[in-house]
Amino acid sequence: MEKSMRNLPKTSEPCIMVIFGATGDLTARKLMPALYNLNRENLLPQEFACVGFARREKSNEVFREEMLQGLKEFSRSKPEEDDTWSAFSERLFYHQSPFDQDEGYEALKKMLSDLDAKFGTKGNRIFYLSTQPSYFPVIVEKLKSHKLIYDKNSSGPWSRVIIEKPFGHNLESAIGLQKHITQFLTEDQVYRIDHYLGKETVQNLLVFRFANSIYESLWNNRYIDNIQITVSEELGIGTRGKFFEEAGILRDIVQNHMMQLLSLVAMEPPVSLKATAIRDEKVKVLNAIRPIDLAQFEKQVVRGQYAAGRIEGQTVAGYREEKDVAPTSEVETYVAMKLHIDNWRWFGVPFYLRAGKRLAKRCTEIVVNFKPIPNILFQQASHNNDNNVLAIRIQPNEGIALRINCKVPGTAMPIQPVKMDFRYDAFTGVQPPEAYERLICDAIWGDNTLFIRWDEVLASWTLLTPVLDRWQKDPKPPLDSYTAGSWGPESAANMLMDEGTAWRSI
Numbered sequence: 001m002e003k004s005m006r007n008l009p010k011t012s013e014p015c016i017m018v019i020f021g022a023t024g025d026l027t028a029r030k031l032m033p034a035l036y037n038l039n040r041e042n043l044l045p046q047e048f049a050c051v052g053f054a055r056r057e058k059s060n061e062v063f064r065e066e067m068l069q070g071l072k073e074f075s076r077s078k079p080e081e082d083d084t085w086s087a088f089s090e091r092l093f094y095h096q097s098p099f100d101q102d103e104g105y106e107a108l109k110k111m112l113s114d115l116d117a118k119f120g121t122k123g124n125r126i127f128y129l130s131t132q133p134s135y136f137p138v139i140v141e142k143l144k145s146h147k148l149i150y151d152k153n154s155s156g157p158w159s160r161v162i163i164e165k166p167f168g169h170n171l172e173s174a175i176g177l178q179k180h181i182t183q184f185l186t187e188d189q190v191y192r193i194d195h196y197l198g199k200e201t202v203q204n205l206l207v208f209r210f211a212n213s214i215y216e217s218l219w220n221n222r223y224i225d226n227i228q229i230t231v232s233e234e235l236g237i238g239t240r241g242k243f244f245e246e247a248g249i250l251r252d253i254v255q256n257h258m259m260q261l262l263s264l265v266a267m268e269p270p271v272s273l274k275a276t277a278i279r280d281e282k283v284k285v286l287n288a289i290r291p292i293d294l295a296q297f298e299k300q301v302v303r304g305q306y307a308a309g310r311i312e313g314q315t316v317a318g319y320r321e322e323k324d325v326a327p328t329s330e331v332e333t334y335v336a337m338k339l340h341i342d343n344w345r346w347f348g349v350p351f352y353l354r355a356g357k358r359l360a361k362r363c364t365e366i367v368v369n370f371k372p373i374p375n376i377l378f379q380q381a382s383h384n385n386d387n388n389v390l391a392i393r394i395q396p397n398e399g400i401a402l403r404i405n406c407k408v409p410g411t412a413m414p415i416q417p418v419k420m421d422f423r424y425d426a427f428t429g430v431q432p433p434e435a436y437e438r439l440i441c442d443a444i445w446g447d448n449t450l451f452i453r454w455d456e457v458l459a460s461w462t463l464l465t466p467v468l469d470r471w472q473k474d475p476k477p478p479l480d481s482y483t484a485g486s487w488g489p490e491s492a493a494n495m496l497m498d499e500g501t502a503w504r505s506i
């Protein structure tokens with residue numbers, strides 16, 4: 001039976017999770033802390049074990065010690081604060097093998113079957129591919145040929161595969177990868193992860209829109225002037241120069257995270273909270289985005305790259321001076337786009353997206369700008385483009401703010417915008433779970449609502465691959481420089497100014 005997104009205690013079935021790439025950065029920073037915290041909160045099945053799979057030789061003991069160090073550094077709750085680590089660590093194991101070697105998979109099979117006998121995990125498997133994307137095909141193929149992935153519909157144990165982003169680096173490679181993996185897996189065995197969907201504030205978008213009658217009636221082109229989505233970071237590319245040189249911000253942030261935010265903001269109400277219903281509505285929105293008009297390209301897409309500047313009083317290097325970056329690199333660290341959704345709800349409402357590194361501050365935010373009031377009663381307010389703005393802050397300071405006009409006390413009638421602000425931390429008083437906790441929990445539970453379906457990936461690459469292609473073709477569109485610590489290139493501000501508006505935050 002299809003699972004639905006709901007807030008019930010989840011009773012998961014016994015299983016073993018195998019993490020491919022278990023000595024990597026993501027496992028130490030996110031995956032192991034997520035498993036540890038789920039275990040602490042009794043959200044893992046009683047019958048559970050985890051096997052780390054990677055190339056380097058090491059014993060179980062060394063692997064456990066490394067994971068413990070990772071938890072001390074990265075986990076939201078620290079292992080020294082309670083006594084759950086010791087029992088949890090006894091369920092962690094390490095398996096050494098290159099990803100492409102058959103013997104490694106045979107040995108893994110034997111190991112998993114021994115662990116089934118020891119922990120009662122009943123043959124159920126989650127394979128988490130936390131590796132370079134070039135390894136996804138070989139791992140899936142080997143898992144299938146060694147019968148570690150089961151045929152669907154068998155009434156026996158289940159197997160699921162979580163695939164890290166990126167799923168392809170353009171339309172063609174994504175289709176190639178999809179064709180390859182579907183020889184071995186059915187769509188409902190594939191869990192394509194985008195950790196943004198595990199964030200509380202992103203899930204709250206659905207609740208905010210569909211559990212409050214007051215907003216839904218305003219959520220259309222009659223009342224909304226434009227919607228802006230910003231994903232900005234103060235940080236540069238740090239030690240990820242090699243990775244970023246091949247990716248750029250369009251692939252790293254826009255193609256996945258921002259398209260997901262856009263689809264949740266713009267989707268129609270789903271008929272239920274079942275995964276299929278929600279994903280059907282998301283994909284309809286993505287498919288309704290008007291293709292980029294290549295003849296008007298520079299009015300719709302701006303790209304930039306940071307030059308040296310100052311952030312928090314410190315001088316920081318420009319992108320081309322960063323480690324592992326070519327001194328003549330043309331990779332974009334900033335992108336701004338104007339999109340239109342051609343459906344009845346959104347026709348005529350521009351969606352402005354911007355994402356960048358080394359910007360003035362770190363923030364992920366959706367800003368809904370409502371239309372100005374008629375210029376009849378309060379001219380001051382009708383001329384002010386900034387009134388009636390709703391901001392949904394995804395991170396940091398998670399919450400929702402609404403700007404409304406108020407009368408300033410006194411005998412005259414001056415008007416001033418004020419802000420009504422809801423903050424998550426004040427509401428719950430508890431630290432929300434990390435995105436990976438929610439997503440791993442859902443994968444064990446068998447609920448793929450918060451994972452990305454293939455047609456969503458396809459729609460997103462179909463829209464954005466022409467942008468990547470256009471950047472490669474002569475005459476190349478400008479790559480505008482911006483000072484680190486600013487809000488991006490002037491051309492991005494001009495793009496909105498030409499339409500009589502501006503980027504906002506409240």
Ligand SMILES: NC(=O)c1ccc[n+]([C@@H]2O[C@H](COP(=O)([O-])OP(=O)(O)OC[C@H]3O[C@@H](n4cnc5c(N)ncnc54)[C@H](OP(=O)(O)O)[C@@H]3O)[C@@H](O)[C@H]2O)c1
Nearest residue numbers: 021022023024025026054055056098099130131132164165
């Ligand atoms: N790091 C992040 O914050 C982050 C965020 C979002 C998504 N991701 C995605 O998550 C994935 C993993 O990222 P990561 O940063 O953890 O990568 P990483 O630090 O480079 O780790 C790669 C892992 O793969 C193993 N490996 C590489 N080649 C192998 C081979 N031929 N045979 C066996 N093992 C091999 C390495 O094992 P050895 O060390 O033993 O060689 C290591 O455990 C990538 O797809 C990335 O795009 C990462």
